[in-house]
Amino acid sequence: NAGVTQTPKFRILKIGQSMTLQCTQDMNHNYMYxxxxxxxxxxxxxxxxxxxxxxxKGEVPNGYNVSRSTTEDFPLRLELAAPSQTSVYFCASRPWTGMAVTEAFFGQGTRLTVV
Amino acid sequence: DQQVKQNSPSLSVQEGRISILNCDYTNSMFDYFLWYKKYPAEGPTFLISISSIKDKNEDGRFTVFLNKSAKHLSLHIVPSQPGDSAVYFCAASARSEGAQKLVFGQGTRLTINP
Structure with a gap:
């Protein structure tokens, strides 16, 4: 059971470039973040x-796009990379259990640097 | 607007003593709270949680206390061990919002000294 897998682990982008951060989970969770x-x-x-x-959208969606075509995958797209997007990105998933709150499971993160 | 606040960026505790990490929240709709632990170069991992119908939850060395009137929760670790050195995040959720989102605090870096 791999849990939540993020790729790549590290990436350096130039300003204006685009990239997709991949996230996949094998726990059949409904919620992904x-x-x-x-x-x-x-x-x-x-x-x-x-x-x-x-x-x-969450708190800070500007400059990003997402899609969710399958339960397993939730890629994050950066269209025009900016230095302000230098950060560590975490993908997470949670099961849906009605109104009960459940813990989220996190991937190991992607460290992105925009230069 | 920071809805979940951890006002202590860092905390240093001697091994064997009690570590107390604090968290405050402003959104009165929050009714479920979680603590996560994060080591460098890893993702956060779930530690312990508490529902607003309780004021205390224990799991081994970890106890979380909730004071709803003060909108405050705390995580107690006793006795503290070197492996507890990590960043601790407080998170909150509101079932009235479908329990969909987890809002995190800024984190507190705990260092356990031998």
Whole structure:
């Protein structure tokens, strides 16, 4: 059971380039999330999805896009990379259990540097 | 607007003593709270949680206390061990919002000294 897998682990982008951060989970979880962690700033929610075909914005969605065509995959797209997007990105998933709150499982992160 | 706040960026505790990490929240709709632990170069891992219908939850060396009137929770680790050195995040969720989102605090870096 791999859990939540993120690729790549590290990436350096030039300003204006685009890339896709991949995230896949094998736990059949409905909910998936993308967070970014800036130094001393905690985890900020970028986008989330409650199921295939459904996505919604979090706190800091500008400059990013997502899609959720399958339960397993939730890629995050950066179209025009900017230095402000230098951060560590975490993907997470949670099972849906009605109104009960459950823990989220995180991937190991992608460290992105935009120069 | 920071809805979940951890006002201590760092905390240093001697091995064997109690570590107390604090978290405050502003959104009165939050009714479920979680603590996560994060080591360098790894993703956060779940530690312990508490529902708003309780004021205390224990799991081994870890205890979380919730004071709803003060909108405050704390994580107690006793006795503290060197392996507890990590960054700890507090997170909150609201079932009235479909329990869909977890809002995180800034984190507290805990260092356990031998």
């Amino acid at each position: 993308w967070y970014r962690q800036d130094p001393g700033m905690g985890l900020k929610l970028i986008y989330y999805s409650v199921g295939a075909g459904i996505t919604d």
